[in-house]
Amino acid sequence: MVKKFLYSQKVAPYVFVLPFVLVFLIFWVYPLASSFGMSFQKVTLGQEAAWIGVDNYEKLMGDGIFLKAVVNSAIYMVLTLVILIPFPMLFAVLINNKLMWAREFFKSSFFFPALTSVVVAGTIFRLMFGEMEGSLINSFLGLFGVEPIKFLKGQTTGFIALLALATWRWTGVNMLYFLSGLKNIPDEYYEAASIDGASPIQRFMKITMPLLKPTTIYVLTISIYAGLAMFIESMMLWNGNNSPKNIGLTIVGYLYRQGIEKNNLGYAAAVGIVLLVITMVINLTQLAFTGMFKKEEEA
């Protein structure tokens, strides 16, 4: 009986899919539903939550700091897209080139930062971008006669530090995605193009870019999500969730501040729901534009 059940072609697929479905239901759908409910409540430590309708959302609309967090997250997301898609793609193409020397070395050294913990990396970057004369970046700038800069106290300079951290950490990962995409492009296309007299730039624009599209869409999608959900980098860079003038505050940072630091879980849930809506809208629009929802044959 058991054997028959396990070997049944109808049942087996469901058995294999079951772990995912369970994980999805328990760790995704249930928390999502419960935070949706919580966003209409006032939750106090260890006590019965009270239903307060849309009060949390109303308050959120007039909340300047939340707006600041949304703007910060959006700017961070856009800037990471600008940096972390073209450059890794370029590096991947270079490394994939047969004329390139020490390819494996570059591959692993680009990827290496992704293996370090954000906590360690953030702490080191905080020290590097310290405001004292003796900090790494300032002593380097000092060689050119530049006065010490208070990097982590200014909006622009703070973002430079934040983006430096993100670039250092994620370039290698995105590069690997592109590398695997490149491996799937048959050499014959390039050979044929060469015979027809296409220049390297033409080959890149007409063959590499279009055929990398699925990889690019994937990287774009996860980068949008990662950009909007960024939190730990900021928290480690400023040694806590409260950066001066909130220059490093992100949406998730605000969620953490309200929910965990101020014990206002209902309000934090509302922040989370808004973040979900923003991310979904941006990602779905982007996916629709890039043709992900068209039928297989048409794509």
Added chain:
Amino acid sequence: MKKKGLIVLLILTMATWLWGCGKASTTAGGETSVLDSGAGDSATELSYWTFVELHGQHFEKMLGKWNAANPDRQIKLNVTVMPYDDMHNKLSIAVQTGVGAPDIADIELGKFPDFLAGTPQLVELNDVIDPYRDTIVKSRIDLYSKDGVNYGIPTHVGASVAFYNTEILEEAGVDYKTIETWDDFEKAGIQVYEKTGKYMGTADTSATWQTSQLLAQQGADFTDDAGNPIVNSDAMVKALTVLKDLQDNNVLTTIAGGQPDTEEAYGEFNAGNYATAFMPLWQMSRYTNYMKDLSGKIAIAPIPVIEKGMPRSVGGGGTGTVVTKTAKDIELAKEFLAFAKLSEDANIEIWNTLGFDPVNMDVWEMKDVTHNPDNQFVQYFVNNPFDVLAEIKDEIQLIKSTSASPTINNVLCTVTLNEIFEDGKDIKQALDDAQAQIEQELK
């Protein structure tokens, strides 16, 4: 056969992984150590969370005394030290869910009101405080109370004082003993800057110690009598104008870390880049622990005032130790806590081990305790802190802690003080903005 082996391997891997998880979650992160201090096998094990490692050392001493005095009610104390934010966040989640909270925990003053929201999930401590009530400073208990119920036991008074680096001052020809008002301080500071190129002190951007001191001098507070925020009051404008004026004259400047009690600032002070810190008395332990190069150079004095005759000190910071409602043995935890923090012995140890000004002011008068030549704090500083405390004893003001306090503190320390001292924003404007933001958040 091969397949079976693979499956077994997989299951084993998963099991190990799960077991690993389970193990990790039983310790709450941070460093845990079990203190038994002579406790027998029948001792009750209580857990204690703190964010200050030194507090654990104090409890260790008091635990030895408790176990010797109460052979039938011995205690083993399981101490977990975690970083400040971490500990408070974990504690609030534990209290929130009713699972995993320690029996005893330290809660810092700035976070305390959050734990008093609604019906506090902490145990009432009035009955164990009562025997000691006459001996301790009432206002320090009130900080951790709600509607007449005491939920936390204080550690110190935290009287604010000035810490002067006498080496720098001598180099500039300044005598700190002559500084009584902020005008005196400004003159001295200008002299220090001209002669040495060093700054007299810090303009704090990430803490409100200075602001509190200047408010208290004027008999003002961050909140009104009902506990509502009034951060754009005239007194507040006056306080920040005094500080801003000092900054404009190169007497004060901002510091890495934003205030004297941060790692970056310890380094700056230790290197002799700043001559003064205005901090609660517990800053002494930061000097002895993190600024060893300054040993024998730091003098303690009352803080300057706006006008002579104003009160010269205010209680700053504080830690209330609490018993949670989920504690294993509430009665035992309560009694031990009172014994470890309120008894005369405990107050003497709080000075000896931690270098704090204990809440039992009788201890302040015990010359053999306060002037003990073997005491590391007595050895480190130029003058004896208790001589200064005796001078300002009746002038120590209180800044109230209300449910609005965490929000007020957060807005001032992340936004407002930075705007004023880093960006030079108009003081009144910055404070009006802060008031609006705080009111919005408290809605």
